[in-house]
Amino acid sequence: MKRKFPLHWQILTGLIFGVIYGGGVSIFVDTTSLVEAIQEFTAHWVKPWGTIFVNSLQLIAVPLVLFSLVNGIAGLKDFTKLGSIGGRAIGFYVITTIIAVSVGLLVVNGFKPWESLTVEAGKDLISAYSNQAEKNISSAQKVKESGPLQFLIDLVPKNIVGAASMNKNMLQVITFAILFGIALISIKSDKSEPVKKFFEGVNEVVLKMVDFIMYLAPIGTFALISNVFVQNSKHFGDLIIGIGGYFISVIFALVLLALVLYPLILWVFAKVNPLQFLKSISPAQLLAFSTSSSAATLPVTMDCVKNNVGVSEEVTSFVLPLGATINMDGTSCYQAVAAVFIANVMGFDLTMMDQLTIVLTATLASIGSAAVPGAGMVMLAIVLGQLGVPMEGIGLILGVDRLLDMCRTVVNVTGDAMVSTVIAKQIGQLKIKSVVN
Numbered sequence: 001m002k003r004k005f006p007l008h009w010q011i012l013t014g015l016i017f018g019v020i021y022g023g024g025v026s027i028f029v030d031t032t033s034l035v036e037a038i039q040e041f042t043a044h045w046v047k048p049w050g051t052i053f054v055n056s057l058q059l060i061a062v063p064l065v066l067f068s069l070v071n072g073i074a075g076l077k078d079f080t081k082l083g084s085i086g087g088r089a090i091g092f093y094v095i096t097t098i099i100a101v102s103v104g105l106l107v108v109n110g111f112k113p114w115e116s117l118t119v120e121a122g123k124d125l126i127s128a129y130s131n132q133a134e135k136n137i138s139s140a141q142k143v144k145e146s147g148p149l150q151f152l153i154d155l156v157p158k159n160i161v162g163a164a165s166m167n168k169n170m171l172q173v174i175t176f177a178i179l180f181g182i183a184l185i186s187i188k189s190d191k192s193e194p195v196k197k198f199f200e201g202v203n204e205v206v207l208k209m210v211d212f213i214m215y216l217a218p219i220g221t222f223a224l225i226s227n228v229f230v231q232n233s234k235h236f237g238d239l240i241i242g243i244g245g246y247f248i249s250v251i252f253a254l255v256l257l258a259l260v261l262y263p264l265i266l267w268v269f270a271k272v273n274p275l276q277f278l279k280s281i282s283p284a285q286l287l288a289f290s291t292s293s294s295a296a297t298l299p300v301t302m303d304c305v306k307n308n309v310g311v312s313e314e315v316t317s318f319v320l321p322l323g324a325t326i327n328m329d330g331t332s333c334y335q336a337v338a339a340v341f342i343a344n345v346m347g348f349d350l351t352m353m354d355q356l357t358i359v360l361t362a363t364l365a366s367i368g369s370a371a372v373p374g375a376g377m378v379m380l381a382i383v384l385g386q387l388g389v390p391m392e393g394i395g396l397i398l399g400v401d402r403l404l405d406m407c408r409t410v411v412n413v414t415g416d417a418m419v420s421t422v423i424a425k426q427i428g429q430l431k432i433k434s435v436v437n
């Protein structure tokens, strides 16, 4: 994407204006009726632009994954390579998630943010947010009722049109695309060549559509951010009455992942300059922050990783959609911090065994979380359930969850981009703009 004003500056501009507008209302307007009027105005006249932007990103996500993955596989000389890319991706994804949960546990046990919250303030928060908590709990219970092999069943769609009609079924689209791509390279070339050309052409068209959609980025980002701030202005008080410590713990743990762990892995395994890497993927990070959705950000993540970092189409088109769906380091890290915080506020003393349970369940819960706003919190209820902590406890953290969601989504997207860069380097498919030597 060549633009006079680079994409990351466009998104950043929208974001800054959004913070000025939304933050300004939160800080300077204290008349309840005026706040309500501004909230209504923002919901009716500003937010729709953000919704249009996110919808158009989601609109393009399934075609993008389908056509670029088939196109990537069609270019393979040897499809055992696909198995090797997939195996490495899953390996890296699981290991980084376990590290992320452990970082979360270390930070929260070190900071002990529950010590600054009085029992009374905790009870007030739980009752203030009990309605919202109820909704999350019932969604979590539905997830919990499914059997242990449900995730395998979920991989195989009964109907491709049905699978492609819902972005949360991205894994099913991936299954179809892999099967289609492998079949395509397995047939005679006189039959496969026209189909390959067709996929190549449509892939170009879809990429151009992403380009067009990104013209909406500044206004879309402005609308999303200002709406979050305006609608949440009353929750900022919660930060002051005691969960500021929790908020800072999550942010600190996420910063450790994004600015210490990932740069280290990039440097050691891929010899990539971390600063250059972060700059290359900054449009995707800013968009993740604005949309709170790895799925909506996927088209831009793919564009940045392929065109700015220099990862091959083959790796980009397979590893990133897979990562957007199953790899959520930010979410798993947050779930660890939140679970320990809530358990302690509610008077549970967690043993070493409980902490290990958190590692396991938060890893699985983050894999099972959909790449949409708020999904991580629904799965947090499952982690709490596993520990025997009342799920109503999520009421404690609901007020600031949207802000933390924005931050953990940035880490989720950064983790996916990092893993695809490392894999590309390992299999000789990193044509680099940001390698050090």
Ligand code: ASP
Pocket: 292, 293, 294, 295, 328, 330, 331, 369, 370, 371, 372, 373, 374, 375, 376, 377, 405, 408, 409, 412
């Ligand atoms: N919003 C996150 C994502 O899309 C998931 C979550 O933690 O809620 O990556």
